[in-house]
Amino acid sequence: xxxxxxxxxxxxxxxxxxxxxxxxxxxxxxxxxxxxxxxxxxxxxxxxxxxxxxxxxxxxxxxxxxxxxxxxxxxxxxxxx
Numbered sequence: 001x002x003x004x005x006x007x008x009x010x011x012x013x014x015x016x017x018x019x020x021x022x023x024x025x026x027x028x029x030x031x032x033x034x035x036x037x038x039x040x041x042x043x044x045x046x047x048x049x050x051x052x053x054x055x056x057x058x059x060x061x062x063x064x065x066x067x068x069x070x071x072x073x074x075x076x077x078x079x080x081x
């Protein structure tokens with residue numbers, strides 16, 4: 001719930017990008033998707049450019065506080081936007 005408002009702000013700040021929220025325990029299909037992306041903890045973020053995952057440094061966001069996580073996500077998006 002803490003990250004949801006930030007997620008919305010990112011979506012508004014980068015209107016040419018697609019921001020997708022996936023609830024991992026909804027059904028088997030979403031569980032398989034998260035498994036295939038090696039997402040073990042939520043919230044998790046990935047940034048894709050031309051179909052390639054360019055967000056390796058976001059994999060450790062679950063170990064960051066909310067301020068550092070937001071800063072890191074913002075840096076990754078700006079780098080690839």
